[in-house]
Amino acid sequence: MKELKQPRHGHLTTALALVAGALGVCAIGPAHAALGSQPLTAPQGATAANAVVHAATGASGASASAAANYSVRTTTLASGTVINEYVSSGGTVFGIAWRGPRVPDLSTLLGSYFPQYKQGLLAQRAERGGRGAVSVEGSDLVVHSSGHMGAFAGNAYLPQSLPAGVSASDIQ
Template sequence: MSNRTMHAAVCAAFTCGLLLAAAPASAALGGVPTPPPTGAVSSSLGPVAHVASGAATASTTSAATYTVTQTTFGSGTVVREYVSTSGTVFGIAWGGPTMPNLPVLLGTYFPQFDSARNALRAARPGRGPLVIELPGLVVRSGGHMGAFGGQAYLPSALPAGVSASDIQ
């Protein structure tokens, strides 16, 4: 085996190892939350209740409309999952030095996203933020090496009073 061939094989093995070592996200969009992977730190940011603007008073009590769980991976990437009271993940947001594992994050919605992404990149080659707005799925992703961020949500699954801007 020549040095060049060996170097290529080592680089390929290293790259595959990095891809396989990337920690999966903690939930799949449209599914139920899953436990965080080994090495990740997860915490609940608590239940969130939405009250119409200006309608809150000291005596107003409101039922939680969703919960937020934040998972910090060893890479420093943070993934927040937004879970309805029925236990379904309706939104996910991420930010950090590495991109999260989108096939895991998007679950059964990944093929739909991937197809739309490929069509968009074929129509507009190059780099830049990615905005996919389909009837049942919205994904926004952008950044650069060392600083990535994005969000994905299911518009029809947003709880009453919750908007896309709440997923961050």
């Protein structure tokens, strides 16, 4: 009887990891959202709801506009993490906030701004070390993230895209 040759373990592990990763992505479903883009398409197992429509107020407290100029869309992921998306009246996400047991996929949520975030994160880690809260602040993008295992929170926003009367403290 001829003995079957076993594949090398490293190649098998890599192949299985690629298949599992591909299946995992398919099982979760698409999650399309990004700062400066359209709101999140809730992935499988998540729930989404449009929250209150807001009219931003100016410093004097008077309404900045008779029409609402942004809304908040809340998505609860299967992990329990809650994501609030701040959407302009034109339908563009200008801010995102999250809280929950896991940090959401920031590469998806930050979209084309993710490389800028990653560069700021790497610079911060090089300066202060590899742990602790993250604070990346630039003229185009601001991201704050903190927490510990099981309890994370953060926000990200585009300062240049904040509607009139909306401040950074409104993104929560």
